[in-house]
Amino acid sequence: MVVVKFNLTYLLFGPDKIWPEGPEHISRLSLNYAIDMMIGELYVVGFVAAIKITLDFLKEHKRVADLEKTQLETELQFLKNQISPHFFFNTLNNIYSLSVVKSNKTPKIILKLSELMRYMLYDTKAKRQSLQNEIMCIQNYLDLERVRYDDSLEVNMYISGDIQDKEIAPILLLTFVENAFKHGANKNIGKVKIDINFKIKEKFLYFTITNPMPLITSHKNNLKQASGIGLENVKKRLALGYDKNDYKLVIHNKNNKFIVKLKIKVG
Structure with a gap:
């Protein structure tokens, strides 16, 4: 040149x-x-x-960001889809047990299960669902379990604060409720008490659920084993679907009770 x-x-x-x-x-x-x-x-x-x-750097950065977003959405969808088979597997086992003894509770349980399936199939595709619908879904689940356990089960559910116009990741809270029955009611003899509390304060939901620790296990399960697939799934969904400042999950046992506390942004 x-x-x-x-x-x-x-x-x-x-x-x-x-x-x-x-x-x-x-x-x-x-x-x-x-x-x-x-x-x-x-x-x-x-x-x-x-x-x-x-x-070139900006172009590559955008490509990587788009790829990470796609991977994130794919993993979130996988985790959300993983919940339904896990939940239905447990419920179908319950229905089978009642059908074996020809219980007249079976039709009512099937009807409740149908309502839950309809909700999970058609109302949980979006990233966020109204908190009202989520609470109704939990109520249907509780009605289903009440039919199964009769007087041996005591469930107390409290709601305080304004739940209007609040949104949360679909079927997130249901996993905690299912876990309480799986590791509390299913593994205890006698009357079982489960307390569920929804407290809405400003833009956050303070959710607490307490269930008794298993009494009839062949060995002592530690906290990680007790949480099972469901709670590990929830932890991944929270980490992928929310900023770290938008939620706080605490799981511990105290006085032979398994306690889950979740603070999560809903507004």
Whole structure:
């Protein structure tokens, strides 16, 4: 390029215009002229290269962000779909047990299960669902379990605050309720008490559920084992679907009770 520039300037403008800013007029290509021209061109090349690298970086960053978003949505959908088979498997086992003894409770349980299936199939496709619908879904589940357990089960559900226009990830809370029955009611003899509390304060829901720890296990389960697939699934859904400042999940046992506390943004 230096040679081409030198020859074109010499032919079109004459020797006086080859290096007007230089220390002397030249009529032939010299080393000093070549070095000076190369340094000047490097500024242009560097500027253009910086623009190109920046544009490539932004393009690649957008591609990676889009890919991560797609992977996130795919994993969230997988985790959400994983809940339904897990839940229905347990419920169908309950129906089978009652059908074996020809219990007259079976039709009512099937009807409740049908209502839950309708909700899960058609009303849980969006990322967020109204808190009212979620509470109604939980109520249907509780009605189903009350039919099964009769007087041996005591469920207390409290709701305080305004639940209007509040949204939450679909069937998120139901997993905690199902876990309370699976590891509380199903593994205890005698009367079982489960307390569920919904408290809405400003933009947050404070959800608490308490159930008795298993009394008839062959060995002592630790907290991680007691949580099962369902709670591990919920932890992943929370991490993927919410910012870390939008929720706080605490799980512990106290006085032979398994306690789940969830603070989550719903407004």
